[in-house]
Amino acid sequence: MTGRVRDLVLALLLAALAAAAGLGAHALLVDVRTPEPTVIGDRVQRAADAFAAGDHVYVAADAHDLLPPDAAARLEELAAGSEVPVRVAVWEDSTDAGYRGIWDAVGQLQRVADDEGVFVLYTGPGDGVVDDNLEGPLEGDIPSDFNGDPERRLSEIVTAVAASSEGPASDWSYWGGTGGAIAAGLLYGGVAIPVLLLVIGLVRLALGRRFRMVGGWT
Amino acid sequence: MTDADTVESIAAALRDDPVLVHELLGNGRTDEVHDALSGLVEDLADQGVPAYVALVQTPDADLPSSADDAGDTLLRLIHQELGEPGLYVVATQDTLTAVATYDVPLDATSISLGRYDAVQAARDDLPEGEFVPAAGEAAVLLSVAADDDLSLTPGEVDDLMDSGPWVAAYGDEPMSYELDDARGEPETPLVFAVAFALVALVVGWRLLRARTAWAGGATSEPRTRRARPDGPLPRPRTPPQPRIDTTRKQARKLLAALRREVDGSLQPVTDEVHGSLEAAEDLVDSESRIEVVAALVLAEQGAGRLRGDELPVRCYFDPRHGPTQRRVVVSDVSLPACGACAEAVAADVPPASLTTDDGKRPYWRADSIWAATGLGSLDPDLWRLVAERQR
Numbered sequence A: 001m002t003g004r005v006r007d008l009v010l011a012l013l014l015a016a017l018a019a020a021a022g023l024g025a026h027a028l029l030v031d032v033r034t035p036e037p038t039v040i041g042d043r044v045q046r047a048a049d050a051f052a053a054g055d056h057v058y059v060a061a062d063a064h065d066l067l068p069p070d071a072a073a074r075l076e077e078l079a080a081g082s083e084v085p086v087r088v089a090v091w092e093d094s095t096d097a098g099y100r101g102i103w104d105a106v107g108q109l110q111r112v113a114d115d116e117g118v119f120v121l122y123t124g125p126g127d128g129v130v131d132d133n134l135e136g137p138l139e140g141d142i143p144s145d146f147n148g149d150p151e152r153r154l155s156e157i158v159t160a161v162a163a164s165s166e167g168p169a170s171d172w173s174y175w176g177g178t179g180g181a182i183a184a185g186l187l188y189g190g191v192a193i194p195v196l197l198l199v200i201g202l203v204r205l206a207l208g209r210r211f212r213m214v215g216g217w218t
Numbered sequence B: 001m002t003d004a005d006t007v008e009s010i011a012a013a014l015r016d017d018p019v020l021v022h023e024l025l026g027n028g029r030t031d032e033v034h035d036a037l038s039g040l041v042e043d044l045a046d047q048g049v050p051a052y053v054a055l056v057q058t059p060d061a062d063l064p065s066s067a068d069d070a071g072d073t074l075l076r077l078i079h080q081e082l083g084e085p086g087l088y089v090v091a092t093q094d095t096l097t098a099v100a101t102y103d104v105p106l107d108a109t110s111i112s113l114g115r116y117d118a119v120q121a122a123r124d125d126l127p128e129g130e131f132v133p134a135a136g137e138a139a140v141l142l143s144v145a146a147d148d149d150l151s152l153t154p155g156e157v158d159d160l161m162d163s164g165p166w167v168a169a170y171g172d173e174p175m176s177y178e179l180d181d182a183r184g185e186p187e188t189p190l191v192f193a194v195a196f197a198l199v200a201l202v203v204g205w206r207l208l209r210a211r212t213a214w215a216g217g218a219t220s221e222p223r224t225r226r227a228r229p230d231g232p233l234p235r236p237r238t239p240p241q242p243r244i245d246t247t248r249k250q251a252r253k254l255l256a257a258l259r260r261e262v263d264g265s266l267q268p269v270t271d272e273v274h275g276s277l278e279a280a281e282d283l284v285d286s287e288s289r290i291e292v293v294a295a296l297v298l299a300e301q302g303a304g305r306l307r308g309d310e311l312p313v314r315c316y317f318d319p320r321h322g323p324t325q326r327r328v329v330v331s332d333v334s335l336p337a338c339g340a341c342a343e344a345v346a347a348d349v350p351p352a353s354l355t356t357d358d359g360k361r362p363y364w365r366a367d368s369i370w371a372a373t374g375l376g377s378l379d380p381d382l383w384r385l386v387a388e389r390q391r
């Protein structure tokens, strides 16, 4: 009887260790599957630093002719008033500035900013991108082209973002919530148990021992 | 802060520092590019050739639309503004990298040709998607200008490319959905933890039970062959105990044959034969099992005596076991025994003895002529004792 209690305690201890190992295995899997991130260059880093410091509008040193300081100040005020967080980066287009394309740059900005919101990257009349990393869908009509006067167009975009709202995040869950996840875990584990016992038996056979272990289930 | 965006401001900056690199041509590592180019400019200055490098945003100036001509034009404008002799390298995001020399003993055309060869060699070694940016091209131009032959060998190109931030290797930033896919569902870690825990709990329990059973002395033998309850040591095999009727039948058969032989004998039989026969006939119909066994012994001994054979001696512990095969020593007494009883004695196990009629103890523990003679196995005069007892 005491042997049974001791074995139960040990088995529960093993289960706790295995749960931690399961979390580690999942983290490892995520690590392996995650695409290699790109190296953040100084251009993106400066914009991200400005956003982290609380700025809503960042104009690179080469882009003050695109968006002069007084225009940037007006846009900053507009962006600061938006309920949906919005960040605007403005810089001259270049192939040699540390990122491949503006989609890569805006992706880097979102990654480094580590903050949810709508990110606008403007590189001159006709060129730019609006992207968001909000949890829920952005519900609103955001202009998707960047034609016309920079300040006017960026103001229109920021105004449209301010007028939009973040929809409720989808509560759809692949596993069907916590209960579903536990059930799925039990199911997968249940399938794995006979497989593992079979493997143990085959290893025992390979070692020249009997397939069945001594003792029983009780 | 605002980058220089006029020819005048660019020339002014170059006057302070012969290397001017704007962020938009900084290859993502503007400071590093600036410092590395400054090193190459200093190397050239050591050879007596001053150099100016401007990697800048396209300034407000009247430039031709062709990228090639625009670079050359901007370079000329900057030189006019700066008014210094030397090697000039100028590039913008919209132009090719232009090179020219003013009042120094170097041929710009040769340098430019050496540059094309070297950049081509560098490109050949680069994986898909990587390229030599304006910063790398400026480094190549400065290195070619510093070379005696105004050309770089492939090995020199490799060394140069490895020496600084001269290659653009930007890669693709993973899209957010790719990262989401890799991360999986928020509850997936829970699925992993539960599955692992369940497997460990069940399989661990089974292994622990096996360990406990093993520690308790179990072996990997199947249960039917393994389980032997704790208890006395195994008994050596003993011959089956014949029922009394079987013994009686056997004795009668022997007696009938002996009676025929004795009656038909032409010569007179000895007292011993006769005595054995009569004693056995007296006992064979007895209710007592031990007396029936004695009848069997006496009939056999009578027959042996009649034939003049050596007297047959049966197992001391139970004559029904059969003839003596070995002698065993018990409490300093030598006793004839059958094979099974000899083995039992050797194993220090009580032999399967014939019991007294009440079945309570071995016959040889009782106070009787049977015990005294070992049912004829110790004393050949059993027949005489029986005859005396009858009287």
Ligand SMILES: [Zn+2]
Pocket (backbone or CB within 6 Å): B315, B316, B317, B318, B321, B322, B337, B338, B339, B340, B341, B342, B351
């Ligand atoms: Zn015997």
